[in-house]
Amino acid sequence: MESIIEQLNANLKIVYRQSLDADKKLDDLQQQGHGKFKALFPADAGFDFEAKRFKPYVLDVAADVESLSSDGLDEEKLKTTVLKLQKLLQLLSTFK
Numbered sequence: 001m002e003s004i005i006e007q008l009n010a011n012l013k014i015v016y017r018q019s020l021d022a023d024k025k026l027d028d029l030q031q032q033g034h035g036k037f038k039a040l041f042p043a044d045a046g047f048d049f050e051a052k053r054f055k056p057y058v059l060d061v062a063a064d065v066e067s068l069s070s071d072g073l074d075e076e077k078l079k080t081t082v083l084k085l086q087k088l089l090q091l092l093s094t095f096k
């Protein structure tokens with residue numbers, strides 16, 4: 001279990017750094033009059049909220065990982081957390 005949490009945390013560090021760059025690009029686009037969207041992910045993406053930037057989504061996944069490490073390994077929560085992280089990585093890859 002510890003290695004799973006370590007892997008999730010390692011991926012979170014990568015996602016966090018990429019999200020800062022992507023959020024800056026989104027800020028620049030919005031200042032240019034672009035980026036008129038309601039949320040980065042659709043309602044059925046697994047997140048309980050909508051946001052126009054990546055950082056709130058990263059913090060949500062980080063909270064899930066923290067919950068997994070403190071409350072014990074819940075297989076369903078792990079699956080949901082990994083899917084959220086995967087969706088973040090996929091969308092962030094389009095901002096490179």
